[in-house]
Amino acid sequence: MDGELSIGSLAKAADVNVETIRYYQRRGLVDEPSKPLGGHRRYAAAAAARVRFIRRAQQLGFTLEEIKDLLLLEDGQSCREARMLAERKLGLIEKRVADLNRMRRLLKGLIAECGEGKRPRSCPIIATLSADA
16 A cells, blocks of 8 residues: 555645545545545545646636646646647736726725815715716
Protein backbone atom coordinates (compact mmCIF):
# COMPACT_ATOMS: atom_id res chain seq x y z
CA MET A 1 0.00 0.00 0.00
CA ASP A 2 2.98 2.32 -0.40
CA GLY A 3 2.07 5.58 -2.06
CA GLU A 4 -1.56 5.36 -1.01
CA LEU A 5 -3.14 8.00 1.20
CA SER A 6 -6.07 8.25 3.54
CA ILE A 7 -8.47 11.10 2.79
CA GLY A 8 -6.92 13.08 5.64
CA SER A 9 -3.41 12.55 4.31
CA LEU A 10 -4.56 13.48 0.82
CA ALA A 11 -6.14 16.69 2.10
CA LYS A 12 -2.95 17.58 3.98
CA ALA A 13 -0.74 16.80 0.97
CA ALA A 14 -2.92 18.98 -1.26
CA ASP A 15 -3.29 21.73 1.37
CA VAL A 16 -7.11 21.56 1.45
CA ASN A 17 -9.58 20.23 3.98
CA VAL A 18 -11.28 16.85 3.83
CA GLU A 19 -14.62 18.40 2.89
CA THR A 20 -12.98 19.95 -0.20
CA ILE A 21 -11.90 16.47 -1.32
CA ARG A 22 -15.43 15.17 -0.78
CA TYR A 23 -16.91 18.12 -2.65
CA TYR A 24 -14.59 17.54 -5.62
CA GLN A 25 -15.66 13.90 -5.59
CA ARG A 26 -19.36 14.85 -5.68
CA ARG A 27 -18.62 17.18 -8.60
CA GLY A 28 -16.81 14.41 -10.49
CA LEU A 29 -13.37 16.04 -10.38
CA VAL A 30 -11.67 13.49 -8.14
CA ASP A 31 -12.39 9.78 -8.24
CA GLU A 32 -13.58 8.18 -5.04
CA PRO A 33 -11.72 4.93 -4.56
CA SER A 34 -13.65 1.84 -3.64
CA LYS A 35 -13.86 1.00 0.02
CA PRO A 36 -12.42 -2.39 0.85
CA LEU A 37 -14.55 -4.58 3.08
CA GLY A 38 -13.84 -3.48 6.64
CA GLY A 39 -11.22 -0.99 5.53
CA HIS A 40 -10.73 2.62 4.55
CA ARG A 41 -10.57 4.19 1.12
CA ARG A 42 -7.02 4.76 -0.06
CA TYR A 43 -6.08 7.41 -2.62
CA ALA A 44 -3.19 7.19 -5.03
CA ALA A 45 -0.45 9.74 -4.37
CA ALA A 46 -1.26 11.26 -7.80
CA ALA A 47 -4.62 12.39 -6.40
CA ALA A 48 -2.81 15.14 -4.44
CA ALA A 49 -1.38 16.56 -7.68
CA ARG A 50 -4.87 16.50 -9.21
CA VAL A 51 -6.37 18.39 -6.26
CA ARG A 52 -3.55 20.96 -6.42
CA PHE A 53 -4.24 21.36 -10.15
CA ILE A 54 -7.91 22.03 -9.39
CA ARG A 55 -7.04 24.60 -6.71
CA ARG A 56 -4.57 26.43 -8.98
CA ALA A 57 -7.14 26.55 -11.78
CA GLN A 58 -9.70 27.97 -9.34
CA GLN A 59 -7.20 30.64 -8.30
CA LEU A 60 -6.99 31.66 -11.96
CA GLY A 61 -10.76 32.07 -12.03
CA PHE A 62 -11.77 28.84 -13.73
CA THR A 63 -15.11 27.39 -12.63
CA LEU A 64 -15.34 23.74 -11.66
CA GLU A 65 -17.10 23.01 -14.96
CA GLU A 66 -14.24 24.66 -16.86
CA ILE A 67 -11.76 22.72 -14.74
CA LYS A 68 -13.45 19.48 -15.81
CA ASP A 69 -12.65 20.45 -19.39
CA LEU A 70 -9.05 21.27 -18.46
CA LEU A 71 -8.68 17.93 -16.68
CA LEU A 72 -9.60 16.19 -19.92
CA LEU A 73 -6.49 17.84 -21.40
CA GLU A 74 -4.30 16.86 -18.46
CA ASP A 75 -1.97 14.77 -20.62
CA GLY A 76 -0.27 18.00 -21.69
CA GLN A 77 -0.58 17.13 -25.38
CA SER A 78 -3.59 19.35 -26.06
CA CYS A 79 -2.01 22.78 -25.78
CA ARG A 80 -4.25 24.31 -28.46
CA GLU A 81 -7.43 23.32 -26.65
CA ALA A 82 -6.06 24.46 -23.29
CA ARG A 83 -5.06 27.76 -24.84
CA MET A 84 -8.57 28.26 -26.24
CA LEU A 85 -10.08 27.63 -22.80
CA ALA A 86 -7.60 30.06 -21.22
CA GLU A 87 -8.29 32.72 -23.88
CA ARG A 88 -12.03 32.40 -23.29
CA LYS A 89 -11.48 32.77 -19.53
CA LEU A 90 -9.23 35.79 -20.08
CA GLY A 91 -11.92 37.45 -22.18
CA LEU A 92 -14.46 36.95 -19.40
CA ILE A 93 -12.05 38.32 -16.81
CA GLU A 94 -11.28 41.38 -18.94
CA LYS A 95 -15.01 42.04 -19.33
CA ARG A 96 -15.49 41.72 -15.58
CA VAL A 97 -12.59 44.12 -14.93
CA ALA A 98 -14.13 46.64 -17.36
CA ASP A 99 -17.49 46.29 -15.58
CA LEU A 100 -15.82 46.80 -12.20
CA ASN A 101 -13.98 49.89 -13.47
CA ARG A 102 -17.28 51.32 -14.76
CA MET A 103 -18.94 50.65 -11.38
CA ARG A 104 -16.01 52.28 -9.57
CA ARG A 105 -16.28 55.42 -11.72
CA LEU A 106 -20.03 55.66 -11.15
CA LEU A 107 -19.72 55.18 -7.39
CA LYS A 108 -16.89 57.70 -7.13
CA GLY A 109 -19.04 60.24 -8.98
CA LEU A 110 -22.02 59.62 -6.70
CA ILE A 111 -19.84 59.83 -3.60
CA ALA A 112 -18.35 63.10 -4.85
CA GLU A 113 -21.86 64.53 -5.35
CA CYS A 114 -22.66 63.68 -1.74
CA GLY A 115 -19.40 65.01 -0.38
CA GLU A 116 -19.27 68.43 -2.03
CA GLY A 117 -20.23 70.10 1.23
CA LYS A 118 -23.61 71.17 -0.03
CA ARG A 119 -26.66 69.66 1.49
CA PRO A 120 -28.59 68.31 -1.50
CA ARG A 121 -32.36 68.15 -1.41
CA SER A 122 -32.11 64.40 -1.86
CA CYS A 123 -29.22 62.01 -1.64
CA PRO A 124 -27.79 61.42 -5.14
CA ILE A 125 -26.89 57.85 -4.26
CA ILE A 126 -30.38 56.96 -3.11
CA ALA A 127 -31.97 58.90 -5.97
CA THR A 128 -29.83 57.08 -8.54
CA LEU A 129 -30.55 53.66 -7.04
CA SER A 130 -34.28 54.46 -6.86
CA ALA A 131 -34.55 55.71 -10.45
CA ASP A 132 -36.17 53.57 -13.10
CA ALA A 133 -33.66 52.01 -15.45
